Amino acid sequence: MKSKQAIIFSVALLVGQMCFAQTNVLEDFKPSTLNQPGQEFPEVNSQGYARFKIKAPEADSIRVSLGLGGRGGTLLTKGADGFFTGTTEGPMDEGFHYYHLSVDGGTFNDPGALNFYGSTRWESGIEIPAHDQDFYALKDVPHGNVVQILFNSKSTHSQRRAFVYTPPGYNKNISKKYPVLYLQHGWGEDETAWSNQGRVNLIMDNLIAEGKTKPFIIVMTYGMTNELKWGHMKDFKIEPFQTVLVDELIPYVDSHFRTIANREHRAMAGLSMGGMETHAITLNKSNVFSYYALLSGGIYTPEELKGKTKPTLIFISCGSRERPDGVKNAVTALKGAGYNAVSYVSENTAHEFLTWRRSLHELAPMLFRN
Structure with a gap:
């Protein structure tokens, strides 16, 4: 009898909870x-x-x-x-x-x-x-431009595409030169992701209008040179894309935009798979980039940075529903080894674009401060 009463009570409670939720x-x-x-x-x-x-x-x-x-x-x-x-x-x-x-x-x-x-x-x-959506909202502030560029890639025997964000006022003072951030998308996305899903231009416009970041150029290009299915990322070879980015795209950008074309004014960042690419390329080409940022894209260790040209800044972030302890512990180890490293955890988000919008919002004011 008690068992039957317990079942009836449980069913009633469940129905009540469903009605309450509705x-x-x-x-x-x-x-x-x-x-x-x-x-x-x-x-x-x-x-x-x-x-x-x-x-x-x-x-x-x-x-x-x-x-x-x-x-x-x-x-x-x-x-x-x-x-x-x-x-x-x-x-x-x-x-x-x-x-x-x-x-x-x-x-x-x-x-x-x-x-x-x-x-x-x-x-x-x-x-x-989002409760904090104001930082990527479209506001009545001076706006930069996102332009499409097509560049020749001899290494892949193709014409490739990138999108370039230039900050407000870029076309007014034609003598001013700017630092550059090379910003990579995640697996399954393309060079449109950061502008469309990421709101990168609005984030930058708002930060610049508030005086919170130095204006800089952002370059976003397709990060794949060989198409891979999900689950086969171990087969991805960084060298072909590294050639496209370092030997073909960067020279094109430096010759077609007013950039400060040196290591101290060049950064690389990426989300997820783009973080994996950033990690590999910055280690292979530490003489090319001075600022590194991994957004839900792994970590750096002091051991793998040893013997490389020392970066000005290492930024590592993720969502609170990802692996925040791993990010925080990695940054603690980097600081202990004498690196300028910063961690950021986006609260109540996972492997998703609000994590990366917030990460960019935190990262941008730290870039090119010297």
Whole structure:
């Protein structure tokens, strides 16, 4: 009898919790800022929930890849009007997220959302409002420009592309020269990632307007010379891309932009796989770069830096849901060995763009201070 009562109580408690959770979802949903023009869905609310509405009268099942706890995403419910609707089970992490739709087993993008290149394909994007989003907001401040460049790569027998951020006022004072940060994307992304998903230009515009960083140029290029599938990164060879970056792109940038073309005014940073590339290239070419930054992209050790030209700054960051202790311990060891090293941990984020937006926001004021 006690056992039956316990079961009834547990079921009642579970139902009560479900009802409680549902009634505590605030109905202040607004269209995501990354929606296609004129599209109402997807929507997000102030708590971080995302809501979807997809018209697919001939479909039987739609699941949104966004979800919690590895449960396979959010299953939408089909209505008599042919619309599938649904809300995530819980709030999402703040910031930018890729997602897609599984429609009757096929993979498709949400027609209501803008697309962003990630996971080696164009994915839908959604922006969950962050409590600190002001630092990457579009404001009424002087703006720099992001321009596309095409440069010849003899080593790969191809024309390659990069995007270059020049700070506000670059075209006014044509005698002024600037330091340069070479900034790399992560695996499955491309040279558009930092401008589109990362908001790098807005972060820099706002920092410069507030007088918190020195103006500098940022160069973003595609980090792959051989295409690899996920899980095969051990097969990635850094030397071909190192040749593209150091022997082809840097000379092109120095000859086409007003740069201070020396080691002391050149930095390299990257997120995730771009951090792996930064780690390898800065160790191989310590005479080329003076500032190193790994954003969720590994660590440096004093042993591997021994005998290299000493960097001015080493910056290592990650999200609090990644491996913050590893980052902090690595920086402690570097400081103990006499290096100027800084750690940064983004609170309540994982391997995602809010981690890297915040990391760049912390890093930029530390660059080229001397």
